[in-house]
Amino acid sequence: MALIKKPVTGMKEILPREMEIRDYLKGIINETYRSFGFNPIETPCLEDIRNLLSKQGGENEKLIFKVLKRGEKLNLETAGSEEDLVDMGLRYDLTVPLVRFYSNNSANLPQPFKALQMGNVWRADRPQRGRYRQFMQCDIDILGEASNMAEIELILATTTTLGKIGFKNFEIRINERRLLRAMVAYAGFSDESFDEVCIILDKLDKIGIDGVKEELLKSGFEAASIDKYVALFENNDGTLDNLKRIKDTLAGFLDEEVSTSLTEIIESVEKVKTADFKMVFDPSLVRGMGYYTGTIFEIAIPEFGGSCGGGGRYDKMVGNFTGQDVPACGFSIGFERIVLLLMESGFKVPGAGDKKAYLVEKTMPADKYADILSKAMKERENGRQILVCKMNKNKKFQKEQLEAEGYTDFEEFFTDKM
Amino acid sequence: MALIKKPVTGMKEILPREMEIRDYLKGIINETYRSFGFNPIETPCLEDIRNLLSKQGGENEKLIFKVLKRGEKLNLETAGSEEDLVDMGLRYDLTVPLVRFYSNNSANLPQPFKALQMGNVWRADRPQRGRYRQFMQCDIDILGEASNMAEIELILATTTTLGKIGFKNFEIRINERRLLRAMVAYAGFSDESFDEVCIILDKLDKIGIDGVKEELLKSGFEAASIDKYVALFENNDGTLDNLKRIKDTLAGFLDEEVSTSLTEIIESVEKVKTADFKMVFDPSLVRGMGYYTGTIFEIAIPEFGGSCGGGGRYDKMVGNFTGQDVPACGFSIGFERIVLLLMESGFKVPGAGDKKAYLVEKTMPADKYADILSKAMKERENGRQILVCKMNKNKKFQKEQLEAEGYTDFEEFFTDKM
Numbered sequence: 001m002a003l004i005k006k007p008v009t010g011m012k013e014i015l016p017r018e019m020e021i022r023d024y025l026k027g028i029i030n031e032t033y034r035s036f037g038f039n040p041i042e043t044p045c046l047e048d049i050r051n052l053l054s055k056q057g058g059e060n061e062k063l064i065f066k067v068l069k070r071g072e073k074l075n076l077e078t079a080g081s082e083e084d085l086v087d088m089g090l091r092y093d094l095t096v097p098l099v100r101f102y103s104n105n106s107a108n109l110p111q112p113f114k115a116l117q118m119g120n121v122w123r124a125d126r127p128q129r130g131r132y133r134q135f136m137q138c139d140i141d142i143l144g145e146a147s148n149m150a151e152i153e154l155i156l157a158t159t160t161t162l163g164k165i166g167f168k169n170f171e172i173r174i175n176e177r178r179l180l181r182a183m184v185a186y187a188g189f190s191d192e193s194f195d196e197v198c199i200i201l202d203k204l205d206k207i208g209i210d211g212v213k214e215e216l217l218k219s220g221f222e223a224a225s226i227d228k229y230v231a232l233f234e235n236n237d238g239t240l241d242n243l244k245r246i247k248d249t250l251a252g253f254l255d256e257e258v259s260t261s262l263t264e265i266i267e268s269v270e271k272v273k274t275a276d277f278k279m280v281f282d283p284s285l286v287r288g289m290g291y292y293t294g295t296i297f298e299i300a301i302p303e304f305g306g307s308c309g310g311g312g313r314y315d316k317m318v319g320n321f322t323g324q325d326v327p328a329c330g331f332s333i334g335f336e337r338i339v340l341l342l343m344e345s346g347f348k349v350p351g352a353g354d355k356k357a358y359l360v361e362k363t364m365p366a367d368k369y370a371d372i373l374s375k376a377m378k379e380r381e382n383g384r385q386i387l388v389c390k391m392n393k394n395k396k397f398q399k400e401q402l403e404a405e406g407y408t409d410f411e412e413f414f415t416d417k418m
Numbered sequence: 419m420a421l422i423k424k425p426v427t428g429m430k431e432i433l434p435r436e437m438e439i440r441d442y443l444k445g446i447i448n449e450t451y452r453s454f455g456f457n458p459i460e461t462p463c464l465e466d467i468r469n470l471l472s473k474q475g476g477e478n479e480k481l482i483f484k485v486l487k488r489g490e491k492l493n494l495e496t497a498g499s500e501e502d503l504v505d506m507g508l509r510y511d512l513t514v515p516l517v518r519f520y521s522n523n524s525a526n527l528p529q530p531f532k533a534l535q536m537g538n539v540w541r542a543d544r545p546q547r548g549r550y551r552q553f554m555q556c557d558i559d560i561l562g563e564a565s566n567m568a569e570i571e572l573i574l575a576t577t578t579t580l581g582k583i584g585f586k587n588f589e590i591r592i593n594e595r596r597l598l599r600a601m602v603a604y605a606g607f608s609d610e611s612f613d614e615v616c617i618i619l620d621k622l623d624k625i626g627i628d629g630v631k632e633e634l635l636k637s638g639f640e641a642a643s644i645d646k647y648v649a650l651f652e653n654n655d656g657t658l659d660n661l662k663r664i665k666d667t668l669a670g671f672l673d674e675e676v677s678t679s680l681t682e683i684i685e686s687v688e689k690v691k692t693a694d695f696k697m698v699f700d701p702s703l704v705r706g707m708g709y710y711t712g713t714i715f716e717i718a719i720p721e722f723g724g725s726c727g728g729g730g731r732y733d734k735m736v737g738n739f740t741g742q743d744v745p746a747c748g749f750s751i752g753f754e755r756i757v758l759l760l761m762e763s764g765f766k767v768p769g770a771g772d773k774k775a776y777l778v779e780k781t782m783p784a785d786k787y788a789d790i791l792s793k794a795m796k797e798r799e800n801g802r803q804i805l806v807c808k809m810n811k812n813k814k815f816q817k818e819q820l821e822a823e824g825y826t827d828f829e830e831f832f833t834d835k836m
Contacts, residue, residue: 002738002739002740003469003518003738003739004466004468004469006522007461007522008464008465012462013460014459015527016457016527022460035801035803035804036798036803036804037804037806039434040434040437040441041432042431042432042437044425044429046426046540047426054421065488065506066486067486068483068484070542076499079494085486090485101425103421104423104425109434110823122464149787156795160795160798264784267785267788268784268791272791272792274799320420321422355455367689373570373574377578377690380454385453385455386453386454387455387532388567389530402528
């Protein structure tokens with residue numbers, strides 16, 4: 001029986017042109033984050049299934065690729081449910097593995113620990129255009145830093161990287177989970193309804209303020225509370241003035257430290273930034289992951305419809321592993337979306353075009369061929385990319401194809417001239 | 419319940435110091451292979467389980483991590499065996515995925531196609547020191563080149579890379595599966611006993627020629643055949659003279675083209691090579707993988723006990739996917755063994771030491787702190803790695819720790835001096 005030529009459903013093969021862009025991006029990301037003192041680390045792609053199903057990953061936990069037990073541990077006859085069959089799963093993000101890694105290794109790591117991770121994650125999502133079941137994530141995280149030095153550094157490092165990639169005129173939208181909570185309390189919604197209200201608020205971009213009102217009404221919330229709640233999101237112009245207005249409105253419901261810290265982050269980043277972007281305070285920013293406890297942020301790039309990465313503070317996750325909380329904050333870049341955008345815009349990797357091809361007549365005897373290889377070796381030592389290949393009958397067509405691959409220079413070798 | 423801090427059994431966490439070496443190695447490997455015209459590609463880590471279990475991977479097929487079916491496709495009640503439960507597996511090497519990729523994409527690839535892959539593979543091996551269940555492979559392959567141009571190029575590219583990493587005085591051992599077959603036939607063993615004889619021959623390094631004799635006797639082979647067979651491996655001095663001797667002995671059993679091509683490969687590489695190594699003809703070299711059809715080779719580095727990578731020709735594998743054979747040849751570097759060796763030898767990545775730390779007094783107000791960050795941003799723009807961190811009470815200890823991480827330069831910032 002013939003084997004299967006297609007990749008598995010929803011997963012992507014990466015051809016040379018895309019790979020060139022990916023390698024270039026990874027290089028910039030790695031170099032820039034390192035210049036900020038982030039330390040590259042790697043964890044296994046597989047994690048204990050109990051860690052992955054510990055209710056930290058929200059909806060992603062439904063999308064885990066699970067790995068069958070092996071050998072004696074696998075017993076089909078006594079297995080009553082899925083749980084009996086699997087012991088590991090492919091990670092759905094890099095945050096849970098990072099926190100496990102930190103919990104296991106903190107004695108051997110600098111404190112605070114600034115981690116850089118670039119690695120694949122897997123989610124058994126319904127396949128759709130531009131969304132794959134295996135994709136690369138690029139995360140930076142700071143563990144052990146309670147102050148907003150962490151947020152400021154993460155935002156500066158991420159935006160510097162985006163600037164080096166060539167993005168301009170983008171926004172970092174910022175909010176605070178505690179501010180979201182204070183708004184819910186101020187409006188008179190119960191504490192328990194926090195998640196439900198936030199899920200509806202998260203649709204503001206798509207359905208507008210009237211849509212949010214309508215959905216809240218449908219969910220049975222009181223009209224007076226709803227009016228009070230949605231009024232908070234009027235005049236949402238992204239400024240510090242609006243933050244001040246909301247802070248004043250929420251007096252008695254909001255810890256003053258929250259708005260002070262947000263203001264400091266926004267002012268510091270605006271003062272220090274070198275890339276071309278704007279800090280935007282967005283009280284309606286929610287971010288899905290359940291583990292966030294404080295600041296949350298998101299990248300909005302005009303060329304994209306939606307978000308192109310984000311992050312936030314998750315001060316409670318280390319405690320789930322060690323029993324002792326450690327402050328933690330992270331920022332993730334939407335690597336695959338950036339690759340897609342560069343591919344679609346016909347991006348050319350700087351310096352990738354300077355390649356040379358030797359076309360060698362097919363009849364070249366072995367000893368003369370060795371001389372040609374020696375010449376190629378010398379040119380390569382000088383840093384040039386040299387392809388040695390056989391000359392085809394249709395040389396013109398062959399050269400056109402090589403040009404499409406980035407070869408700009410050709411040298412021909414004929415047997416009778418050697 | 420507390421979560422699990424340890425990584426899954428047999429898999430490795432990579433801390434910053436090792437990561438620095440790995441990134442450095444990956445950079446050299448990528449750059450050198452590209453200079454030979456190899457094209458980086460990537461395939462998904464998961465493959466259809468039918469491809470992985472197609473008897474091309476030999477013993478590795480017993481070590482596959484299998485992925486549970488999802489949703490409606492998973493039916494525990496009707497599942498009679500493991501096969502009913504799984505649809506994918508983690509790849510155990512990069513060759514089967516490459517050949518599937520080539521079969522699926524050859525219309526959009528240069529011909530011949532020179533592929534470079536660096537990626538993780540997984541094998542559920544018994545855990546042991548220095549051997550992990552997830553590890554990186556670095557492969558180059560040439561598909562669509564029938565002549566020994568492929569072998570010569572693969573060996574030159576691999577040895578140039580090893581030279582750049584700093585290895586000297588190593589060997590590339592080379593043999594041919596067809597020569598192994600001819601030797602078995604010449605000795606009078608049956609065709610069917612080829613695998614069995616080769617498995618025993620493969621132990622020559624460990625058990626010596628007498629051990630091989632003994633095992634062949636134990637397996638019931640005839641003494642006369644055994645004597646004839648083992649005599650072939652006497653005077654195994656690695657030279658072309660020995661190849662000629664064996665070729666003459668095997669007259670009538672061996673296609674002359676086999677020894678001619680081996681000679682050409684050895685002579686060409688010796689003439690062109692720039693790294694410090696020797697080509698060694700080794701008639702006892704076997705290489706485990708079932709898919710090899712012609713030339714086989716292996717890297718022997720004196721610092722290691724055994725092999726540190728290898729490869730060979732597998733002209734029949736594309737045919738399993740497309741029905742039409744395509745000549746193919748590949749070479750894999752033992753990435754993890756090289757990392758281990760560099761780690762143990764205290765290797766320092768060139769240029770990694772030039773890092774500077776800013777120590778900032780804890781009481782620094784936000785606006786002054788922003789000025790310090792601006793200074794750091796300028797130094798980073800000039801290519802320097804700058805860590806901004808809070809000054810600890812025990813500054814001497816803090817500096818010692820930072821020095822251990824590669825920080826050689828310090829600048830201190832005090833609130834009252836800003």
